[in-house]
Amino acid sequence: MAWLETHKLHLVYAGAAALAVWLAAFTYSHVRAGQEASANAALAALNKPADRTGKQPQPLAADYLKVAEQHAGTKAADRALLFGADRLFTEGKFPEAKAHFEKYLAANATGSAAAAALLGVAACQEAVSETDKSIATYQQVLAQHSTSPEAHPARLALGLLHEQKKQPDQAIKLYDEVLRAKPVSVWRMEAEMRREQLVRRHPQLALGVPVAAAAATALVVPATNAPAKK
Secondary structure, three states, rough: OOOHHHHHHHHHHHHHHHHHHHHHHHHHHHHHHHHHHHHHHHHOOOOOOOOOOOOOOOHHHHHHHHHHHHHHHHHHHHHHHHHHHHHHHHHHHHHHHHHHHHHHHHHHOOOOOOHHHHHHHHHHHHHHHOHHHHHHHHHHHHHHHHOOOOHHHHHHHHHHHHHOOOOOHHHHHHHHHHHHHOOOOOOOOHHHHHHHHHHOOOOHHOOOHHHHHHHHHHHHOOOOOOOOOO
16 A cells, blocks of 8 residues: 555556557558558549449549549559559559559568559560560569469469560460469469460471470581582
């Protein structure tokens, strides 16, 4: 009792401080929940119902980016930013789309949609014919997100770029990776079709013979002891 009397004031101060911390945490959590709910509502409001013909109007990139700006700091704003970048790509505004994909990545480098954003950057680079940069970014997707759903489209895109660069050996390896992957994905049919077309153009690939090696063999003139024709 004597100790309580002596330290009563300290206990009151400690209790008041603890209560203040709890109230601050509760208020912050409540405000954040309200902000998130508001942002989710704004994002959902962009999805308009279908008209009488059954056609559903698609939100513009500017609509998504407005939600991202007005509700910055929320998860819904991050999703809006990613959707906005995707719409910019669809609208053919590739440099702007790339900038917004990169903005998303800067704030969500390890987020669940980081692979999708990185894939978007690579697609933008490919769209403006920055082939080498695009290849490097697709390879980055595979290096950092090899088990993500975006890995297979990255392999297919990378394979096609290798075909364009006359590198069928690298392309067929990527298609085979898609075909070997488990579980079977929706990308398998695309990989099978591309592989068949590639082997049709380069039959030696079916035998596991590199195209460069086959071409070099074809250029070798067999030795002979027959007299030269005059």
